[in-house]
Amino acid sequence: MTRPTTRPHGQVALVGRPNVGKSTLFNRLTGTRGAIVTAVAGTTRDVLGGAVEWQGRVFALVDTGGVVGASLDPMQDAVAERVGRAAATVDLLVFVVDGREGPVPADDEVAETLRRHGVPVVVAVNKTDDRRSRDRASEFHRFGFEPIVEIAAEHGLGIGDLLDEVVSRLPPAPGQAAAITAAHETDVPPTNETRIAVVGRPNVGKSSLVNRLLGEDRVMVSAVPGTTRDAVDEVIRWHHRELRVIDTAGMRRPGKVAQSGHVEAVSVVRARHAMEQADVSVLVIDASAGVTRRDAAIAGEAEAAGCGLVIAANKWDLVRGQGTFAKEFDLDVRETLKFADYAPIVHLSALTGERTARLFDRVDEVAEARRRQVPTGELNRMMETAVRQHAPSAQGKGSVKIKYAVQSGTAPPVFTLFTTRGERLHFSYERFLKNRLRGAFGFKGTPIRLKVRGR
Template identity: 35%
Template sequence: MMAVSIAIVGRPNVGKSTLFNRLVGRKLAIVDDRPGVTRDRREGDAKLGSLHFKVIDTAGLEVADDASLAGRMRAQTEAAIAECDLILFMFDARAGVTPADEHFAEVARRSGKPVIAVANKTESRTGFQGAYEAYALGLGDPVPISAEHGEGMADLAEAIVAIAPATGYEREEEVAETDAVVSGEEGEEEAIDLGAGVIRPLRIAIIGRPNAGKSTLVNALIGQDRMLTGPEAGITRDTISVDWTWRDKRIKLFDTAGMRKKARIEDKLEKLSVSDGLRAVRFAEVVVLLLDSATPFEKQDLQIADLVEREGRAVVIGLNKWDLVEDRHKALASAREMFERLLPQLRGAPVVTLSGLSEQGLDRLMEAAFRAFTTWNRRVPTARLNRWLGGVLEHHPPPAVSGRRIKIRYMTQVKTRPPHFAIFGNQLDALPDSFQRYLVNGLRETFDMPGVPIRLSLRSPKNPFDRKK
């Protein structure tokens, strides 16, 4: 049974994102005192008492030209109104009902959807008195709440049940069975089967510098204008997740805000946006690093790629805006040479040319993402590992330290996601970094693990005659 879908709408800075976070029980949406923080619409699984439903956070409604950024934001909100079952029209009770509230209340009423007037910020006497101005909106009895302090949530639940079909809510036990949110530390989860018996979708985060075309790419993949796009750099602020199916395989796409150089980030809001994107990287399984084909592998691109490698995610390099490149053969050869030279820690990662605007190379991108995920989960049998290790040590033994040869006895794989190998022997703390890189490169080439981070642990037995400090 499909859950009821509820959209929170209203003019900017009335507390829509605060209520959204309160309903989903987590700080998913970025909240700030300034108006116009939210731009894209964000969906989440909400719980209010015994009710479970889908809630949609929207951008603030403003009167603006359709081609402007504010106008495109309003179009996103109108799309949320069109697809929802119930509208929560929120206004600031402390400011009272403004002409803008009256105008957009009429827009909500003309939609034909049930509407509940929600008077926010009523924790003070002034706010509580201002809530009664909502009768002028013609939306029935207002529900006074304080989203920040959690007041009035029981009254809001009663209003929702009274106006929306009671049969559209999932029971708590049903939600527990179908909930696909994964929590906990990365690396502790078992590999998932993305075939017919899939438990949850493959999580793919799309990251990169501002104006690389991330939101345009997401829209092209899912086949709809779900993300706010435009010529302006830095439009996306919140990390937005979208559920999608590609060739009968479930996927959760994460569109993130552009990441600039750390020294250039001074605004608090931009810091929150970047932090939200970094959290998406940590909980993703495959990361698509999207580059502008005109200026690939700039310093910031390299820093983002290094971050992804340190987080241990599977990586796919996407060269976007490929339709604007004139000499494509030369540009691709140059990009691959730069990638191998500047990012040796991700050697062999797939480089895919694409264009989100003209929808070119999308299937190649997804095929590369699933191959990277398979490699990320690869496990090598211990017997094969040690046969390979014996041959390596025979042809290239480790150097001697203080006249004593470093002894490497055996190797085993201790983890996947990413592949993690442990080497056992004596005096391994003196094993040079260059020899460790030699082993990692050999593992990558011999066991077909291109592009994924490889971890190496050195484990030596304790000497019983060493005195503890």
């Protein structure tokens, strides 16, 4: 992150018990290594302060490391006193918790203190860099705070999503309120940028496709695999919408990357980060070569990142007219990418421009589906019908009943199921429910997350 050059407007405090990663998150957001960047008026001398810039907004950030939750004894008044002091001077609190450990009594004490002050709270579930910790993130819904954002401060995962939530909840900066009012008065719709990451193996035509979409030679194109090293992006307008198209380095097998050295390794990390920040990933596959296990692995990374997915079968000009090739190709893709059978497929040619316009149509549909919110009543009526047709089963022994369900998140859609046992449903039943959700409400091209809580 670049160092802000304008004056901060709005204050945000990081709160939480010790050892949940507040200082690491502070360093990640401010771009420092633990140094005191600036003195923050009205706070104790062991509170670190800095400035953060995001989407044109600059806000002051304070780290209450070593202050909030300094003692695990919930009877000590110091915790409540220090949180109260922070709550009285800031616009927003970021409640940092440990996703690996899950909720502990010290978190409950901090949460109880936060509830008494009425300051907006964003929950940052840190250390969610593996599947188990991501699954545990839903347990923090019990605190009653929204939104809940999964991050890994050490690796920079989810930081953009956290900053989006923070900035959207800060009071308007000077001049911003007038600009918002003027926009409403002139009936100009707000900017709605869709982030598109173009990913795939080396030399499948990613850069050629990006250049075709942008209408210029923005990215260097070469027959040598790995020409693109950095994730480069451009914003274009399409149907009164802004699309940020990000071209990424070709993602080879880990063994090949290790042999190529540090530069390519960093490029692959950036490509993965682009998927984590994207609304939709476009997976480019070389239709003339067919779908490969590496294509499936990249699709799996997109699914894990939670972004939408569209499959672009490139070089279609080389295979067009080969009888039943299109049908056989699509069947092969569905068989190889069983876990992502929700992703639409577009046959196109970056070289000739054939069907490239359709790609934006599919991306737009997927981005909309990823943000879709289902009314709770409609959701539970669908669940009742599904349960009558196919009773739920858990991973362990014994029966389980789904009491009710709510949509607890979007982008990607997250549904929390309240059950009699609170343990994860059998994977086959989860797949059944996801298919029913898609059939009832669409969700084309987007992964769906299911969380289970005891009731």
